Amino acid sequence: MRFSSLLKTGLLVAAFAALVGCKEPPVPPEVPLVISQEQDLWRAGASVYAPDDYAAYRAALEAARNTLNAERSQLVWFRDYGAVSQAFRAVLDRGERLRGEIAAAAAAERTAAGERLERLRRLVRLLRDLAGNLKDSRLSGRRLARSEVDLDAAAGFLQADKLRSVTPCLDRAERDIQEQVRQIRPLVTRFADPVQLQSWQRMVHETLLESRQRGRLVLVVSKLERQLLVYRSGQELRRFPVGFGFNMLSDKLFAGDKATPEGHYRVAGKNPHSRYDRALLLDYPNAEDRKRYQEAKRRGLIPRSAGVGSLIEIHGGGRKGLTNGCIALEDGDMEQLFDLVPQGTAVTIVGSLQQDNLLAVALRGLQ
């Protein structure tokens, strides 16, 4: 009887508690905030930019969730979300620090990728300008076009904020550009070499001295500046724009190399009925050219069957065309030059007249 009344009392108390105090307390406001924060961090690329800290954040979140779950497992009357609130608050704080870390890392990566993209684009522009200005086929190349495709792709990824996709494109483009630079460096290095530049200046100086001392007309051709200068008695009389061959950056070594020779020459003959308007035949090869040719042949640097070459002329036909090593002028300019120049005139051909020439500057940019 006593047990029965105790049971009845207990059931009554339970029913009362269920009616009055059984309302489930709400989860702390930090919980939904953290869940939303975790999604934001994931979208911001936390696993990419701060993988270790993000893993620690996830572990802390997991622990906080377990605290919450454990508390929710309790009977309603015994639930206390104080510790849960504290745990989620700690996660929230950690997440905010992580957010800053991600933003800084992403911004740094974006800036670095942007700068690298711009630097590579500058290099490509430089190489394009060189190829366009000098018309030397070796300065162009399929690698440049391929690197431009990669740079376009990198720019697209950068704009879409897919930073991790940018780097592989930039890496590929840089490899192609570096290979292109490596290939052209031997061609252009001598144009920045002070000893070589002094040697060319000395050659021109000697020619002008002869012109001054003997009152003669002389011609100076500067390959890089693409100019032919006419001097009389050491004074500049005229200057004409000129064009060269496919391989104008090289000094001529053998027949068929499509390079224009560098050195002291003389006008050996005049042809008023040239295929290219009018022509002044130079006395290439001279003794120095033959010596270099023999040396190169002995060292196996040129094809065994290749001759030293001949018939290097200054002719008309237009300077924009590509010659096989001759120096080409516009027809009108050639006619004026032809009338000015007697047979035997000294012609000095050099790589460049300027210390800070196009290639010297470009080479500095390619470093």
Add this chain to the structure above:
Amino acid sequence: MKKLSLLLLGLTLALTLAACGKQPVEEINATKAAIDSAVSEGAEKYTADDLKAVNDKLTAAMDEIKVQDGKLFKNYDQAKQLLTAVKTDAVALQEKVTTVKEELRNQAVTALADANAAVNEAASLLEIAPQGKGSQADIAMMKSDLQGLQGALGEVQPLIDSGDFAAAADRAASIKEKAAAIALDVHTAQEKMAMAMVKKPRKK
């Protein structure tokens, strides 16, 4: 005796209530399998946001299971409902991944075909480009550029094969643009040449 009977009845009832709720293992496994299928279809790559949402819902369902695990009187009904909803989402996600993938693949394949056509057109034009002395150098450079584009074109199909459709499409679009620029240059040169021929008086 009566007291003892009541006590035993109470204990039996309590044990029955506590044990009747079993973890919904089958539902968990089925839901995880559906998510795994979406992942193996490429959800991480093509519909990462949707996959994240599904995974978050799964975490919420698992939390509910953990809550019930800790209770004396377990009730997994809500967890089961949550798991069913997650599974439905995962199945829908798998279908979405297939659709998105197919769309992206089609875009990439079309972009590659367009780029191929542009490169071929530029190559054909370069073959018949005016070969005057004034254009030799430019033609040589354009041919060299075209070779580079042909090389870059060869890298598009492997990207498609590896499922990198967006990168493939971007790359193909860039190649197409550059090949079209070469074709335009040749057209311009042809037109200039034609104009020059018209203006030039014939020699007698």
